[in-house]
Amino acid sequence: MTYSSETICAISGAALHNLKRWTRSGFIHKHASGHDWTAAQLQEVMDMTRLTSQGATIREIKTAQASAHPVRTGGWAARRGDMLWQLEFGSEQSLAVLLRKLGSNFTGDDFVIRLLAPLHQWLRDDTRTGACRRMERFHHLIVAYAGNMTRNATRAAAIPLLLENVSEQNQTDIWLEAIRLSGQGFSVEVRAFSAIYQPATAHQHHLYWCGAGLTEMMYQHYLARLNYGHPVLLCGPDRRVHHLYPQISAVA
Template sequence: MKTFSTEAICAITGSHPACIRRWSKAGLITIQHAQAGWKSDQIVDIYRVVNLVASGATLKEIRHWKIAGKQTFTPGWPAHRGELLWQLEYGSDRSLARAMRQIDHDYCGDDYIYRVLRPLNKWLREDNRPGAQNRLTRFHAAVLHRAHCVMRHAKRNNMVPVFLEAISVSDETDVWLEAIRLTRQGFKVELANPDTDKPDMVSLPYEHHLLWCATGISSSHHSAFLKKLDAGEPIRLCGPDTRITLS
């Protein structure tokens, strides 16, 4: 029977090695034998878990469904956002960090960021109820703490180095959310916020150099980007707005 490596399984299913390890530990998929590799029936199990997790189901819910032999209702992503909102309003900094860590551990990085943290960040920034600024401040601090945790782990494990240069910022929290997302994809991220309009100099070797653009890119940054791109450097634009600005 044909077998697959963990790297191949992740490429096929769109999952992450860390998630597969957690799902195996939770009993959701059959544990792989290191020498034998993953088998075809295990790929089916992983696909099933990937699809269930993408709906916002918790590992506890998926484990219960597996035992019961059928899927039932899950409150999904709104419940996770609601839990963090409750923590921001009433919980301690420690319980907020614990809740964020648990969600981070259960889901793939893209789902965690795009389905929970980024929508919550947008909602908090548009909120004008009493206490809104305090909730937003606590949320940013919690995101910063989570980013530092995962980035330290990536550094210890010698993951693929990425330089994330924020050249235009409208929301500092969103930049750190991107750092978390990239780290959860298997990168070792170094984040830089420029103080001037001059592009940052990358002193260490990086396999990828990303220019984060939230409010466009200045002509000087864009010229520097094109020169590096023409030189064959591994650089690209990312972020919500990569248009060239007049400033």
């Protein structure tokens, strides 16, 4: 039995760039012929998703294999520490390089949910000297990375998805969600909320990002799009309908 790349990604949660990196690093055997994946390769992919879900890097896994010992890793705390050091002392280039390397190590959900989102929360809670500078660097880094992922996904003919910014508490959150969705195989377009109904015919999926709830007007627009047969869903941390009008920010 063989599997397509899309099936492998759907089963494992890994993205194509993860598979390429893991294959180049020798953890997954290369295809003998054709482009389909075997059951043995699927098992290798699943093994890598299990190991990397602990925050283990490719270097740490290679060291463990060479010594025939269990993987010893600093885990997600160490990865967040690496990012914090770069945010404080690193150049723009070295910071971007680290993020790309980490992104190719870990699946999209783990990358965002276990690394970037907790780091973002830590930065938001930080009150030490330089906290605003580090938060600003992090935001611009995430926006740039999300843009690169979208461009790569477009070239790879990934599934188009519109992420519409209905409301937000923090402008970085929606870009983290865009990165997570890109890791699931979508080509994500982030767009500011429009009160005018505009069918997004080029997008197979349409999500309302609700970071700070919806007004009654927004909710009625959402219901109208559903009635039009538009493939729209609510997402984000606060999908409640609020009486007070939340601040709507234009997408950066």
